[in-house]
Amino acid sequence: MAELQEVQITEEKPLLPGQTPEVAKTHSVETPYGSVTFTVYGTPKPKRPAILTYHDVGLNYKSCFQSLFQFGDMQEIIQNFVRVHVDAPGMEEGAPVFPLGYQYPSLDQLADMIPCILQYLNFSTVIGVGVGAGAYVLSRYTLTHPDTVEGLVLINIDPNAKGWMDWAAHKLTGLTSSIPEMILGHLFSQEELSGNSELIQKYRHIITHAPNLENIELYWNSYNNRRDLNLERGGAVTLKCPVMLVVGDQAPHEDAVVECNSKLDPTQTSFLKMADSGGQPQLTQPGKLTEAFKYFLQGMGYMASSCMTRLSRSRTASLTSAASIDGNRSRSRTLSQSSESGTLPSGPPGHTMEVSC
Numbered sequence: 001m002a003e004l005q006e007v008q009i010t011e012e013k014p015l016l017p018g019q020t021p022e023v024a025k026t027h028s029v030e031t032p033y034g035s036v037t038f039t040v041y042g043t044p045k046p047k048r049p050a051i052l053t054y055h056d057v058g059l060n061y062k063s064c065f066q067s068l069f070q071f072g073d074m075q076e077i078i079q080n081f082v083r084v085h086v087d088a089p090g091m092e093e094g095a096p097v098f099p100l101g102y103q104y105p106s107l108d109q110l111a112d113m114i115p116c117i118l119q120y121l122n123f124s125t126v127i128g129v130g131v132g133a134g135a136y137v138l139s140r141y142t143l144t145h146p147d148t149v150e151g152l153v154l155i156n157i158d159p160n161a162k163g164w165m166d167w168a169a170h171k172l173t174g175l176t177s178s179i180p181e182m183i184l185g186h187l188f189s190q191e192e193l194s195g196n197s198e199l200i201q202k203y204r205h206i207i208t209h210a211p212n213l214e215n216i217e218l219y220w221n222s223y224n225n226r227r228d229l230n231l232e233r234g235g236a237v238t239l240k241c242p243v244m245l246v247v248g249d250q251a252p253h254e255d256a257v258v259e260c261n262s263k264l265d266p267t268q269t270s271f272l273k274m275a276d277s278g279g280q281p282q283l284t285q286p287g288k289l290t291e292a293f294k295y296f297l298q299g300m301g302y303m304a305s306s307c308m309t310r311l312s313r314s315r316t317a318s319l320t321s322a323a324s325i326d327g328n329r330s331r332s333r334t335l336s337q338s339s340e341s342g343t344l345p346s347g348p349p350g351h352t353m354e355v356s357c
Contacts, residue, residue, distance in 0.1 A: 026092075031116040033105040037092040038117055042082040048302065049125040049150045051077075052084045052114075054134030056156070057220045058183040058207045060092060061085035064131055064282070071286040077293065080303060084126070086117065088134075090215030097214050104218035107133065107226045111141035118148065127297075131155040131282065132186070132253070133223040139239060140229065146240050151300050153293060155246040155282060158256035159229040159263070179217050180208040186220075188279040189250050199283065231263040238263070244270045244296045246289065248277035270296065 026039045039061060044050065055064035065085060069078060088110060090098055098104070105113070114137075118126070125148050128138035135157035142149040177185070184193060184204060192200055210216055230237050243264055247257040254273075261271045272292050277285040297303050 027120065029116050029120050031113040033109040033113055034089050036086065036089055036113045036117065037095075038084055038086045040082065040084050040121065042078065044082045044123065045080060048081055049127050050084050050121070050123045051081045052086065052117075052126040052128050052138075054086050054128070054130040054137050055088065055091070056132030056134055056187065057223050058180075058187060058203075058210075058216055059131075060087050062093070063203070063206060064134070065129075068282040068286045068289060071290055073287060074290045074293075077290070077297065077303070081127070082123075084117065084121065084123070086114070086134075088137075088219050090212055091219060095212050095215060097212055098218065102218070104215075104222055106222055107137050108140055110137045110222070111144065114141045115145065115148075124148065125150050127151045127153070127300075129153040129155075130157070131280070132157070133219065133226075136223070136226055136229070142239055142241065143229065143237065149241050151242040151244075151296065152239060153244045153246065153296065154257075154260075156251060156253040156257065156279070157245065157260055158253050159231050159260045160256065161226055161228040162224060179213065179220065180204070183207055183216070183220055186252060189248070189252060191250060192278045231260065233263050233265060238265060240265070240268070242268050242270075242296070242300055244272060244292065246272045246274065246281055246292070248274050248279060248281045248284075251277075251279045251281075253279075270299075 024039050024041050026037065028035050028037045053061060053065050055061050062085075068074060069083070087095075089105060090096075118124070127150050128142065130136070130138040130152070132155070135154040136159070138149075138152060139154060139157065139159065142152060184200075184207060187203065188200060207213075207216070232238060245257050245261050245264075247254050251257075257271075261269060270292075272289075274281045274285055274288055277288070281289055294303060
């Protein structure tokens with residue numbers, strides 16, 4: 001960590017009444033696996049962890065998380081926590097293209113960069129928010145540094161290494177599809193891609209015309225070469241902190257997230273399956289995800305006096321006890337939300353939320 005760079009910028013975005021612009025400080029830190037860039041918003045709060053985010057392939061922290069953290073109801077959260085947005089190497093805005101033959105870090109090595117970030121910032125604990133490849137990186141980091149992670153929000157996580165069938169399908173797809181199209185198929189559902197909405201057009205343009213597309217391909221290759229996390233419910237390898245798993249219905253990674261849920265401690269895990277959210281719920285349904293995040297933080301003992309937003313005021317919640325697939329597993333709760341008026345109750349981790357609009 002001998003070489004440090006710091007740039008101070010002011011984030012341009014619509015402000016709420018009485019709200020002042022956030023000052024973002026961007027840092028670059030040298031690690032054993034190369035330089036990593038991260039951007040810090042806010043100031044550390046006493047006795048509170050930082051929120052640390054990690055983005056998916058084809059995106060950077062802005063294109064992955066800006067819609068979520070600029071959402072109006074999210075302001076109550078960001079006023080209470082300092083945020084650290086990590087860009088994977090070569091994914092930050094203005095990043096130069098890596099030279100030919102550059103050995104990009106594995107996802108395990110990306111996880112091993114995080115201690116350098118926390119040491120530089122002098123942060124002791126975090127709440128991780130990751131999407132796709134970023135969710136895997138944060139999970140890998142948590143397995144090796146459990147005492148530094150108070151909670152995880154994992155969107156579209158696939159904890160498994162690619163099997164032979166997956167590799168064959170990937171190779172065949174590579175013969176007929178470009179790298180941008182394969183990454184878009186990773187980020188969004190086929191229904192979304194066929195619909196070609198403004199959101200899809202926007203992200204297709206971002207990825208196809210990215211000046212660092214060669215770097216993106218390296219991150220993509222590292223993701224496809226990931227190792228199995230080997231999670232096991234009740235075993236030695238598991239996530240011991242509270243976890244909220246999030247996936248959209250019919251999203252590309254729905255089955256993988258369901259499988260991940262079956263491997264985690266049900267008393268520590270919440271599973272949020274979001275209807276009408278597609279492959280990137282943080283982009284398409286920031287309001288519903290913000291609401292769920294608030295409940296997650298409350299379950300961890302933070303923001304006890306938080307005012308719940310439209311989700312709790314406009315939906316009726318019904319609780320249905322459901323038997324577990326595994327006879328030895330504790331019973332789980334499925335929370336189904338309708339569009340009628342009502343109150344959304346909070347509860348302990350270990351339940352599934354099916355969210356519909």
